[in-house]
Every structure is written in structure tokens, then in C-alpha cells.
Amino acid sequence: MTRVTVYRVLVIAAAVLLLEGLCLAGIIDRLTMPPPHRILRDLAVILASGSQNAAIVKTLTNASIALALALVAGITSAVVLHGYRPVRETLEPLFATYYAVPIFAFYPLLIVIMGLGDAPQIAIGFMLGVVAVIVNTLNGLDRVPRVLRKSARIGRLNAIETALIVTLPHAAPYVLTGAKLAVAYSFIGVIGAEFIMSRGGMGYEISFAYTNFDNATMYPLILLILLVSIALNAALSRWEKALLKRRGQ
Amino acid sequence: MTGEKWRPARNAAVLIAALLLFWQLLYAFAGEAAIKPPLATFRYTATLITTDAFWVHLSESMRAFAAALAIAVAAGLTIGFWLGFHKLSGEVCEPMLVALYSIPKITLYPILLLAFGLGMPAKIAFGAIHGIIPVALFTINAVRNVRPILIKTGRVHGLGATEMARIILFPAALPEIFTGLRVGFSLTLIGTLLGEMFAAQRGLGYLLMTAIGLHNVDLIMAVTLLLFVFAAAASGTLLAVDRRLHART
Amino acid sequence: MLQAGLPHVSLHAVTKVFPAANGAETVHALGPIDLDLYQGEFFAVVGPSGCGKSTLLELIAGLAPTTSGSVDFEGRRIAAEIPDGIGVVFQEDACFPWLSVEANVAFGLRKVALAAAEKRKRVRDVLDLMGLGDRARAYPAQLSGGMRQRVCIARTLVRQPRLILLDEPFGALDQQTRLLMGEEVLRLWRQTGATVFLITHALDEAAMLADRIAVMSARPGRLIDVIETKWPRERDSRIVEHAGFGAITARLWKSLREESLKTLRRPVAPA
Numbered sequence: 001m002t003r004v005t006v007y008r009v010l011v012i013a014a015a016v017l018l019l020e021g022l023c024l025a026g027i028i029d030r031l032t033m034p035p036p037h038r039i040l041r042d043l044a045v046i047l048a049s050g051s052q053n054a055a056i057v058k059t060l061t062n063a064s065i066a067l068a069l070a071l072v073a074g075i076t077s078a079v080v081l082h083g084y085r086p087v088r089e090t091l092e093p094l095f096a097t098y099y100a101v102p103i104f105a106f107y108p109l110l111i112v113i114m115g116l117g118d119a120p121q122i123a124i125g126f127m128l129g130v131v132a133v134i135v136n137t138l139n140g141l142d143r144v145p146r147v148l149r150k151s152a153r154i155g156r157l158n159a160i161e162t163a164l165i166v167t168l169p170h171a172a173p174y175v176l177t178g179a180k181l182a183v184a185y186s187f188i189g190v191i192g193a194e195f196i197m198s199r200g201g202m203g204y205e206i207s208f209a210y211t212n213f214d215n216a217t218m219y220p221l222i223l224l225i226l227l228v229s230i231a232l233n234a235a236l237s238r239w240e241k242a243l244l245k246r247r248g249q
Numbered sequence: 250m251t252g253e254k255w256r257p258a259r260n261a262a263v264l265i266a267a268l269l270l271f272w273q274l275l276y277a278f279a280g281e282a283a284i285k286p287p288l289a290t291f292r293y294t295a296t297l298i299t300t301d302a303f304w305v306h307l308s309e310s311m312r313a314f315a316a317a318l319a320i321a322v323a324a325g326l327t328i329g330f331w332l333g334f335h336k337l338s339g340e341v342c343e344p345m346l347v348a349l350y351s352i353p354k355i356t357l358y359p360i361l362l363l364a365f366g367l368g369m370p371a372k373i374a375f376g377a378i379h380g381i382i383p384v385a386l387f388t389i390n391a392v393r394n395v396r397p398i399l400i401k402t403g404r405v406h407g408l409g410a411t412e413m414a415r416i417i418l419f420p421a422a423l424p425e426i427f428t429g430l431r432v433g434f435s436l437t438l439i440g441t442l443l444g445e446m447f448a449a450q451r452g453l454g455y456l457l458m459t460a461i462g463l464h465n466v467d468l469i470m471a472v473t474l475l476l477f478v479f480a481a482a483a484s485g486t487l488l489a490v491d492r493r494l495h496a497r498t
Numbered sequence: 499m500l501q502a503g504l505p506h507v508s509l510h511a512v513t514k515v516f517p518a519a520n521g522a523e524t525v526h527a528l529g530p531i532d533l534d535l536y537q538g539e540f541f542a543v544v545g546p547s548g549c550g551k552s553t554l555l556e557l558i559a560g561l562a563p564t565t566s567g568s569v570d571f572e573g574r575r576i577a578a579e580i581p582d583g584i585g586v587v588f589q590e591d592a593c594f595p596w597l598s599v600e601a602n603v604a605f606g607l608r609k610v611a612l613a614a615a616e617k618r619k620r621v622r623d624v625l626d627l628m629g630l631g632d633r634a635r636a637y638p639a640q641l642s643g644g645m646r647q648r649v650c651i652a653r654t655l656v657r658q659p660r661l662i663l664l665d666e667p668f669g670a671l672d673q674q675t676r677l678l679m680g681e682e683v684l685r686l687w688r689q690t691g692a693t694v695f696l697i698t699h700a701l702d703e704a705a706m707l708a709d710r711i712a713v714m715s716a717r718p719g720r721l722i723d724v725i726e727t728k729w730p731r732e733r734d735s736r737i738v739e740h741a742g743f744g745a746i747t748a749r750l751w752k753s754l755r756e757e758s759l760k761t762l763r764r765p766v767a768p769a
Contacts, residue, residue: 007341032363090260090267093481096488100435100480102442102454105473108461112283180351187353195355195447196461210359218359225356233351398590404561405586407609420596497639498595 034215043220052205052221059190059202060228062118066125066186071179073126074133079163081134082141098131107193121198125189129182136181140174141167176240183232187225285470294471309452313369314441317376321437322430325381329388329429333422343389350382354440358447367448375444380437387429391422424494431487438480504573505534506661506693507558512567513718514553526718527553530567533712533721535661535693540684542696542704543721544750545714546761551697554719555665558695559586571661585659589666593638593646600625600634602649606656620656627686628652644675648682655686662687664696668703676700680707681734688731701754705746706737713753716760723753 016036022028023035034042046052081088103124110120144167152162168175194203202221209218269287276286285293297303332339332346358375365371395418403417445454453472460468513529528550535541545551556562557569560580569576571584593602603624607617625631628648638646647667654662664683668676680703687694698704704711705727713723727746729737737743 004337004340007337008345011341011345033360086260089256090264093261093485094264094268097435097481097484100438100484101477102439102457102473104443104446105457105461105469105476108464108466108469109279109283113279184351184353188355191353192355192443195358196458206356206359210362222356222360226352229352230348233348237347396590398588398592399594401561401588402592402594405559405580406606407580417594420594423596497637 031213031215034219038216039219039223042216043223046217046220052202052217055200055202055205055221056224058118058200059194062122062201063125063186063190066122066129066189067179067182069122069126070129070133070182070186074130074178074182075137075168075175077130078134078137078141079168082138083159088138095131095135103127103189104192104196107196111197116199121190121193121201124193125186128185128189132181132185133175133178136178137171137175140171143174144170173240173243176236176243180233180236180240183236184229187229191225282466285466289467290470290474293467294474297468297471298475303456306451306453306456309449310441310445310454313372313445313452314376314438316369317373317441318380318434318437320373320377321380321433322384324377325384325429325433326388326426328381328385329426330392332385333389333392339389339393343386346382346386346389350386354378355443358444361444362448365448367450369449371448372441372444372452372454375448376437376441379440380433383436384429384433387432388422388426391425391429392418394425395421424491424498427487427494428491431484431491434487435480435484438483442476506537506572507533507535507695508568508570509533509558510568510570512554512557512569513565514550514557514562515565528557528719529565531719531721535695537693538691539709540687540694540696540707542698542708542711543714544698544701544704544711544754545719546716546754546758547699548761549714549716549757550719551714552665554714555586555663555695555697558661559584559663561586583660584663585654585657585661586663587647587650587654587665587667589669591638591643591646591670592650595638597637598634599630599636599638599641599649602638603630603652603656606653610657624652624656627655627689628682644671644679647671647679651683651686655690658690660692662690662692662694664694666697666699669699676703677706677735683707684734701747701750702738705743705750706733706735711746711750713750713757716757722757723749725749 019028020036023030023033081091106127107120107124110123114120114123148166148170149162152166157165190201191203191206194201195207198204202225206218206221209215209221272284272287276284328346332342354375357378361371361374361378365374399417399421400413403413408416442454442457445452446458447454449455453476457469457472459465460472509531511529512531512533514527516525516527518524531554543551543554553562557564558571558576560569560571560576563577571581574581594605597605600621604617604621607620610617612620622631622634625634628651630645630648630652633641633645638649641649647670651667667683668679671679683694683696684707696704696707709727709729711725711727712721713725714720715722725746727742729740
């Protein structure tokens with residue numbers, strides 16, 4: 001372990017211990033937050049008993065679908081847009097201001113159109129994630145050196161082959177940056193929607209537990225979401241770093 | 250309107266026209282219960298902004314947003330400068346910041362509600378936690394990427410440490426810091442708004458949430474439109490300043 | 499006022515060793531070096547890449563301390579502090595992008611005690627001297643590489659330094675611009691009467707510009723030859739037509755070729 005990793009572990013451990021100390025000393029009262037060791041224990045209990053499994057599966061499934069849709073639609077749109085300069089330029093201000101808009105305001109609209117199932121939540125997750133994928137993929141495609149595109153033409157690759165064999169692989173690190181954001185956004189979309197109006201899923205359970213002062217359920221679920229998103233993010237980051245390292249960057 | 254100079258204006262006009270058209274078509278498809286057409290929304294908005302109640306909500310939101318932004322910027326810049334200058338701390342802590350950035354912060358709302366209760370402090374907290382990390386991350390990068398030759402030049406001209414920071418480091422890092430501020434601005438806005446949706450009894454977010462609950466589609470459309478216009482205008486201005494600053498490098 | 503006969507800059511048994519860090523070994527970059535620079539002369543140093551030329555310049559400038567040995571400027575020891583009266587121009591573009599050309603040059607006068615009006619006059623004079631008079635309000639991003647280097651040179655000149663250190667200042671420019679900039683430097687040298695110390699990897703540049711040229715060996719850098727060109731003070735780039743010019747570059751290359759091959763054969767450092 002390098003010196004830096006040791007420091008990191010120490011910092012995290014110190015933070016957790018501080019939290020533990022504040023909770024046990026009563027400075028943070030039980031009603032606000034249980035001590036970390038309790039949260040972990042409650043999480044183990046919940047996972048072992050399987051009481052929340054349905055909710056967990058529902059949320060993770062919906063978030064994954066939203067993520068997959070955002071990636072496919074986002075990457076494809078970016079590749080297409082990259083070829084049509086005028087359309088891209090016209091849409092650019094929309095992309096730049098997109099994330100300042102409260103997308104959640106459209107949730108009721110989506111419910112009316114799609115009904116009260118899982119579809120509106122997936123749609124929100126998709127809508128939040130897709131622009132991040134488009135913007136970052138475009139950024140990556142911009143940086144593909146012209147000489148590589150020329151090589152593709154000399155090799156007589158058609159448009160799809162060029163995208164799959166040359167430009168997208170070269171843009172991969174940037175696509176991954178977009179993917180990381182899409183992971184976060186699909187979670188935000190699905191869970192946020194579940195907070196607002198839903199009949200199931202982790203967001204719903206957290207909201208329900210909150211209203212009923214059920215910290216033993218609420219905190220572990222929150223921790224679980226945090227752990228899953230950090231793990232996914234770390235995995236994608238590692239992949240991204242490996243790709244960049246191969247190129248000597 | 251021909252010629253290069255008019256292109257951005259033309260593109261913007263085309264974009265707005267396309268959005269309005271899309272809106273109108275969506276109305277034709279989805280019907281009165283889901284969405285209101287552009288003209289009706291504009292008229293409703295015009296009446297809305299003349300009511301006193303609206304201005305009460307607006308000022309509430311603006312105050313919360315201003316406070317959240319101030320906190321996010323102050324804390325973000327401080328953390329960013331510290332981690333940017335102090336190499337070891339930066340190496341240790343930056344990946345942790347990146348991991349925190351990837352967390353769907355909406356998951357933390359129940360915790361913040363428990364800590365702060367309903368009302369202004371909770372809203373400000375929601376907003377601030379959204380903006381603080383991008384400001385910090387961009388600032389770290391900005392400070393780290395100051396070209397060493399500029400620092401060398403400062404030394405050749407006999408600049409002391411504080412002079413170096415004030416005269417060379419800050420102006421050199423400003424363009425990138427500003428990008429962080431711009432991103433932080435948008436995210437803090439969203440965060441404050443979401444906070445108002447879940448944790449308040451006043452403010453535009455609260456207004457939106459009530460409208461969703463009462464299924465008052467006119468109000469939903471009007472508030473969303475106002476938020477979008479404000480966000481787009483602010484975002485656009487900041488983007489223009491950002492471009493200006495980067496053009497000098 | 500410098501004592502007659504005393505060299506302007508004096509290096510005595512100077513070495514520079516970079517201590518081991520992060521898995522790398524200690525790097526014996528330079529030395530031992532003995533060198534005297536005389537007042538008002540134009541002195542050039544050529545050598546293979548990585549031989550320590552830039553390190554030598556930084557030691558003279560006071561930007562880095564010596565590991566052993568001493569550096570004296572105008573009779574006084576330099577101890578890792580930039581003495582007054584020395585100006586440095588680097589290879590990289592050192593213009594401050596957020597300041598106009600005029601403000602960049604005026605920056606050079608920060609630490610100089612002069613009335614504001616006097617400062618403004620000096621800045622204007624130097625801008626005219628460097629042919630930047632009509633670009634005073636422009637920003638570096640709007641200028642070509644050559645113009646930006648002129649701004650950096652102007653910023654150095656405005657302090658009226660007695661010793662000017664140039665670290666491959668024209669490295670990033672094309673050949674034609676380099677030769678013309680070389681003429682400019684000669685003109686400035688004559689006008690200011692300063693001592694000039696130039697580092698370059700271009701043999702023709704050194705041969706054209708300098709009164710004396712030192713050849714540095716591969717790392718650890720030592721001076722293996724010093725050639726006197728004996729050119730007249732009033733010279734420009736057309737000196738390349740002189741019969742003796744070819745002989746000088748030939749002699750430089752003779753000393754340098756072996757050292758350059760040594761550098762090439764050295765294994766590439768791990769990334």
C-alpha cells in the first residue's frame with residue numbers, strides 16, 4: 001500500500017470514528033442518526049432477512065434500465081450529431097443549460113402519459129442521464145485526431161464500422177466519464193421519482209421509513225445506495241484510468 | 250439575417266422555435282390533463298407573476314438560493330485552494346471528493362431533514378451540498394494546472410508568497426475556477442429547488458410540489474417555464490463570461 | 499561599479515546534484531564547472547539535450563542553489579536568491595495571458611522604485627525598441643509566438659538588467675524567425691551594453707551571435723571546449739557568409755557529435 005492510500009484509509013477511518021463518537025456521546029441524538037456501527041448492523045439484518053429485497057431489486061432494476069437506455073441513446077445520438085455540425089450547434093445551448101432545469105417537474109406529465117407503473121421513473125432517470133452521455137461522448141469524438149479518421153476512410157470502413165472500430169474506442173475514456181455521470185443521474189432520477197410519488201422501490205421505502213421515524217430501516221437503505229453508487233463509480237473510474245494509462249496519459 | 254455574426258442568434262431562434270413546436274405537438278398528443286400548450290402557459294404565467302403570493306414564494310427561493318450559493322462557493326473555493334496547493338492533501342482527498350460527487354445527493358435528503366428540520370436551513374443545506382463539490386474539484390484542477398513557467402517568472406521578478414498567489418496564481422487559475430462556479434451555480438439552483446420541493450412551506454419548489462399534488466397543470470407548467478427561463482438566462486450569461494475568460498488563454 | 503578586470507560572473511567548482519526522489523536515483527546533473535563571464539560579452543553554451551545547460555543557467559540566475567562551489571555576480575556571492583540586475587528569458591511562453599502587452603511589460607517594473615510617469619515612459623520606450631508599440635493594448639493570445647517572445651524580452655529589458663540570461667529563447671520558433679530574432683538580440687546587446695549568456699542547441703545560432711562559445715559534455719555537464727569567434731561587435735545574421743563561420747560550426751560539431759551520441763545511446767528513463 002502506498003503512503004497516499006494509507007493516508008486515505010486513515011482519513012476515512014477518522015471521519016467514521018468521529019461520527020461514531022459524536023453519536024455515542026449524544027451530541028448527535030438517536031432520533032437524528034444512529035451510530036455508524038448500528039447502521040451497519042441494521043443493514044446486515046435487512047439484507048439477511050430479505051425484507052427489503054423486493055424494493056432493492058425494483059430500484060436497481062429500474063436504474064439499470066434507465067442507465068442502459070441513456071447510454072445507448074446517448075452514444076448513438078452523439079455519433080449522429082457529430083456528423084451534422086449545424087444541428088449540433090443549434091442544440092448546444094440546450095445541452096449547456098439542460099441541467100439547470102428541474103426535470104422532476106415533468107414527472108406528473110410523464111405519469112399522465114405513461115401511467116402509474118415503473119415507466120415514468122425510468123423515463124426521468126433516462127432524461128437526466130442521456131444529455132450527460134451525449135455531451136461527454138461529443139467531447140471525446142471531438143478529440144479523435146483527423147489522421148485516424150483518414151485512416152478509416154483509406155481502409156474503406158463505412159460509417160458504422162468507423163464509429164465502432166475507430167472513433168468510439170478512441171473516445172472511450174470520455175464516454176466513460178459520461179457513463180459515470182449517467183450512473184449517478186439514473187439513481188437520482190429513479191429514487192427522486194420514488195420519493196415524490198411511487199408504490200415501491202428503495203426511495204419509497206426510505207420515504208416511508210422517514211415518515212415513521214424508522215431510522216433502523218432508513219439509514220441502512222441510504223447507506224446501501226451510497227455504497228452501490230460509489231462502487232460502480234470506482235469500477236468505471238478504474239476502467240477509465242486503465243484506458244488512459246495505455247495511451248500514456 | 251445572413252453572415253457569420255448572426256449565426257448564434259439564428260441558431261438560438263431555431264432552437265426556441267423547435268422547442269415550442271415540440272411542446273405544441275406534445276400537447277396535441279397528450280391532452281389537457283397532462284400538459285398545457287405554449288400560448289395558454291404564457292398567458293397563465295403573465296397573470297401569475299402579477300400576484301403577490303407569487304413574489305413571496307419567489308423571494309423566499311431567491312434568498313435560499315443566494316445563501317446556498319454563497320456557502321457552496323466559499324467552502325468550495327477554500328477546499329479547492331487548499332487541496333490544490335498542498336500536494337499531499339490533494340492527492341489523498343481528491344479521489345474521495347470525486348466519489349462523493351458521484352453520490353445521488355437526493356438520497357441524503359432525509360438525513361438533512363432530520364438534522365435541520367423543515368424550513369430555510371434545510372433548503373440552504375440541500376442547495377449547498379450540490380454546489381460545493383464541483384466548485385472544489387474545478388478549483389483544485391485550476392490551481393494544479395497553472396503553468397510552471399508563470400510561477401518561475403514570478404520568482405525571477407522577486408515575488409513573495411502572498412504576492413505570487415494574488416498576482417499570478419489567482420488570475421492564471423481564474424478561467425477554470427469560473428467554470429467550476431458556473432457548474433456549481435446550476436447544481437446549487439437545482440439542489441435548492443429540490444430542497445424546497447421536499448422540505449419547505451414556501452418557495453417556488455414548494456409551489457411546484459403543491460401544484461403536483463393538486464394536479465394543477467397550469468401552475469406546474471408556469472412555474473417550470475419560469476424556472477427554465479431563469480436557469481437558461483443565468484446559465485447562458487455565465488457561459489458567455491466563461492468563454493471570454495478562456496479565450497484569453 | 500564593477501572593479502576593472504574582475505569578471506562579471508564567476509563560477510568556481512560548481513556542481514549540481516539532484517537527490518533521489520520517488521524511486522529515481524540521484525542525478526549528478528552538472529559539474530564541476532569553472533567559468534568566468536566578462537562584462538559586456540556575448541557568451542553562448544551549446545550541448546546535447548539533457549546535459550544540464552538549463553540547470554547551469556538557473557544556478558547563475560539564483561533560481562536554484564549549487565550543491566557545491568560558488569557563483570559570484572558583480573563580486574557578490576549568489577545564494578539561491580535572485581540578485582538585482584539579472585534578467586531571464588525562457589523558452590516557454592511566459593506572457594501572462596490575462597494582461598495586455600503593456601501590462602505584461604510594466605510587470606517587470608513592480609519592484610523598481612520609480613515614479614509612475616517614469617515607469618510609463620520606460621515601458622513605452624521598451625515597447626518601441628522591441629517593435630511592439632502598436633500592439634500595446636493587445637493580449638498575448640492574439641499574438642504570434644515570435645511576438646510573444648518579444649513581449650517576454652521587453653519585460654526583461656524594462657528593468658535595464660546588466661546580465662541577461664537567455665534559455666533557448668527561440669526554441670519554439672521557426673528557423674527564419676530565429677535568425678531574425680537573433681539579429682534583434684544583437685542589436686539590443688549593443689544598445690544596452692549588458693552581458694548576455696545564451697543557451698541554445700542550434701550551432702549556427704551560437705556561432706552567429708556569440709563572442710565566445712562553450713561546448714558542454716553529456717551528463718554530468720562539464721565544459722569541454724571554449725571557442726572564441728572574434729567577430730566584430732557590429733554584426734548581424736549575414737555573418738554566416740563569413741569564411742570563418744563554417745570553421746567555427748565545424749569545430750563545434752566536432753566536439754559535440756561524440757557527446758550527442760553518448761546521450762542518444764543512454765537508455766530511455768521509465769515513464
